[in-house]
Amino acid sequence: MSVEVVAVSRRFDGGTPALSDVSLSIPDGEFAVLLGPSGSGKTTLLRILAGLEFPDSGEVRIGGRDVAALPARSRNIGFVPQNYALFRHMTVFENVAFGLRVRPAANRPSRREIRGRVEQLLDLVQIGALARRYPDQISGGQRQRVALARALAIEPSVLLLDEPFSALDARVRKELRAWLRGLHVQLGLTSVLVTHDQDEAMEIADRVAVLQSGRLVQYDTPRALLERPAAPFVAGFLGEANELRCIVRDGYAHFADLPLPPVQTDCPAGEARAFLRPGDALASPGGGAWTVRHATMDSRGLRLVLGTARGEGTLDAVAQPAWRDATPGDLCSVKLLSAAVFPRRD
Numbered sequence: 001m002s003v004e005v006v007a008v009s010r011r012f013d014g015g016t017p018a019l020s021d022v023s024l025s026i027p028d029g030e031f032a033v034l035l036g037p038s039g040s041g042k043t044t045l046l047r048i049l050a051g052l053e054f055p056d057s058g059e060v061r062i063g064g065r066d067v068a069a070l071p072a073r074s075r076n077i078g079f080v081p082q083n084y085a086l087f088r089h090m091t092v093f094e095n096v097a098f099g100l101r102v103r104p105a106a107n108r109p110s111r112r113e114i115r116g117r118v119e120q121l122l123d124l125v126q127i128g129a130l131a132r133r134y135p136d137q138i139s140g141g142q143r144q145r146v147a148l149a150r151a152l153a154i155e156p157s158v159l160l161l162d163e164p165f166s167a168l169d170a171r172v173r174k175e176l177r178a179w180l181r182g183l184h185v186q187l188g189l190t191s192v193l194v195t196h197d198q199d200e201a202m203e204i205a206d207r208v209a210v211l212q213s214g215r216l217v218q219y220d221t222p223r224a225l226l227e228r229p230a231a232p233f234v235a236g237f238l239g240e241a242n243e244l245r246c247i248v249r250d251g252y253a254h255f256a257d258l259p260l261p262p263v264q265t266d267c268p269a270g271e272a273r274a275f276l277r278p279g280d281a282l283a284s285p286g287g288g289a290w291t292v293r294h295a296t297m298d299s300r301g302l303r304l305v306l307g308t309a310r311g312e313g314t315l316d317a318v319a320q321p322a323w324r325d326a327t328p329g330d331l332c333s334v335k336l337l338s339a340a341v342f343p344r345r346d
């Protein structure tokens, strides 16, 4: 089902606004991610969608219907909270069955139906063998799967997840992310996930809503966010960008202080700030004004930290693919593929 947020604002106890005039629209079947630093309003927005929190003004529509008057339990939403919140005294099976057992008698499935549904769900999340265990007898990743199965038990049309993988190690996180994305497609859900991890957002989302201090700064596909950031905050927050001072003249940004070639831009002439992702700064050996300070290999290739001879600045860059043996002390030059440039407003 589609989800629409229209001009939603929320302020707690006269403090600074947790959300200011946020509007976004999630088409049926899409996976949206709410991304932003701590305190930017992500959880507040998710809780408003779930019906656990209410806006001071604005509207939420689910499947085209204004849900202001609908309590959480009537919204047909699966909610996976940040800390899993599993019942420790119940087995995995009972945890997943809970949402069905507490339904009003009129629409509560029979015991046999509940058993069948829970077994199916546990198989779906690939933990069928753990049904009789208690939450403290399974791993963090398995607990996360239980929390998901429990949220899915009511057959929601919208799935909301609050930092679902934050307690897990990097490898399990990555594995579960891909799996969750597959499940979302398989079940035809509309999903909204909160995270402050940009890699997670970029990998899982159809569209990412970037929040800063309660405001929606940009809502776009991962690719558009990286290639066309709408604001310095987005360019700085995503992609570990270098931020450099520059001057725009004749459609090019010039880096007066640093040995870098000018780069084309649409930014108006004048003082500006350029955001350069490491992958857009390609270092080549064989002389030049930059010196390799550190070289580290990661899954994307050889990452370099470069410095200038007189110490005017440093730059995070990547070695061009053929330069596999870059070592601290080597001299190099840098070619720029692109940069996001914004007028400077000090």
Ligand SMILES: Nc1ncnc2c1ncn2[C@@H]1O[C@H](COP(=O)(O)OP(=O)(O)OP(=O)(O)O)[C@@H](O)[C@H]1O
Residues within 6 Å of the ligand: 012, 013, 015, 017, 018, 036, 037, 038, 039, 040, 041, 042, 043, 044, 045, 196
């Ligand atoms: N119940 C509450 N009472 C008072 N202030 C609140 C309450 N809930 C949230 N806030 C405030 O609203 C703002 C947004 O909080 P929110 O939890 O939505 O941010 P977040 O982006 O999810 O942060 P995090 O990544 O740290 O979870 C913060 O300034 C927070 O202190």
